[in-house]
Amino acid sequence: MALPIRFCLLVCGLFVAAGAGAMTLTVQNEPHLAQARALVQEALRVGGLAVDMVDSPKANERRNVALISEGLTHIDMMPATPTRLELVRNGKLRMIPIPLDRGLLGYRVNLLLESRRDMLAGVRTAEDLRAFSLGQNVGWMDVEIYRAAGIPTKEIKDWADGEFALQMEAGFLDLFPLGLEETLTHFLPHFRGKYPQLTIDPHVIVRYPWFRFVWVSPKPEADEVFDALQRGFDKMVANGRFLRIWRQYRKPPPRGVFAGRVVIDIPNPFYGYDLVPPKYRHLLFEDGAR
Template identity: 55%
Template sequence: MKSHRRRRLLALMAATSLPAFARADTPRFVLQNEPSLKHCVELLLAATKAAGFPAAFDDAPKASEARNLHETMAGRIHVNLLPASPARLEMVRQGKLRMIPIPLERGLLGWRACFTLQGLHDRLAQVRNLAGLRAFTIGQGTSWWDVEIYRKAGISTREVQAWRDGEFAEQMHAGVIDLFPMGLEESLNYFLPHFRAHYPELTLDPHLLLRYPWYRFVWVSAHPGADALYQALQHGFDLIGHDGRFESIWNQYRRLPPASSWQSRTVISLHNPYYAEDSVPERYRHLLLHPHIA
């Protein structure tokens, strides 16, 4: 009997000592996620905790942008962590989607470096302007809105279905694409070693940076089932964005690349016809990082 009571007491103590997010009654939500976005998930958890709204997140199956939007509108996906796009911004205007415009990548997503094959990256050394860049074919993931930015700039651009493990290298070998731009920070901190584990012939060009406004925001379903979560995230991100917790958490998982990664590069600025720098509201602009280009 004593042993039975002791086991019950220990179980009770363990349950009450569990953090709120681990308890059985914690509300669970479905999140569009990628392996490279651990810092974003930690920021989400910090925001809900700061707001006093413990939540747990389960990853949604990988899907296209169109499918993500459909599932979000239906309330089957509650949170998305994607760059702003014309379709999403229009849905926000129509009340079909909710946006928290906090820059999860701190503005660095719009500084794009180009993946290419080893031995070929020196071809970009002589590119000095947009006219020179137009001699190359760019690849991007299917449904990425970057595609429209490049095409409107007159750059030949192809959409690639498989990219998450560097599969676009096969398109490069076949001569279908030459370059695959991604954020310089995310590439150095995650994608370069990840891609090279699968395709060691891939490298990051050291000569060019493509620059345009491009921000990863938090998107919340307009379905009533996400009402409380949206309110908590709004309040929580305002709190952690103001008191330094956002920067502290971000710095644990990501970092501004060293000055040597930015210097001696040709910067080609492209026009984003869909939104500008002011899409980040004043209360969050102090979170933006501004690399020094020399």
């Protein structure tokens, strides 16, 4: 091929590449999801897709599901729920079952009033927990898990700033369980800013299969995104980049957290640990108790 023709093709190729630009994706973004968002961003890059990410609107789980199934959000990073799994089965949502929080979400520690810090000192089994009243946000899947285990659970609307402390003082609630790692690193200091009377229970950790996955819109325009994420996460898991990025943002709970705390396993009536495919299962946190 003549040199001028080659030159022209090169120039044209550069123009095409420049004109293609980055794909704009609407992605969930919340303060406690920094590591999840970083992992998704890296996976897309590694998967070969240049994207510009804009935040999806702040919403609860039901709205998140509606947004992503309608294609208004391209990617979110939420725990697996029966609703989401059902949508996946029906082709209305796509799931990449990589445990973004390494299964730590299934380790639940109870927030309670400082004045009643040792309320759970005698609790050893799930049956023992039935004497207490738990609070959870409306629509959370945890509600069904606790209720399936026979633990009374009430749904409240406002929790994100620790408002449940007032309901505890009113005697409406006793406990408000959240993920162990996110509570230690984010929620507890955040809640105590407004409600310093809150603390975490030092006696019990509840554990059930509970994973934060990556979810992708079922719309055709997200096909390329889904493929890129699959490729990217596979590569990141294989080359260890997944764990390296994870550790930049999160760290496993120190062994001391488990010392003196009884770990009570309760089943998740909707899925088990096998929801995480074998290729990602080694990412799950091992505390040695299971």
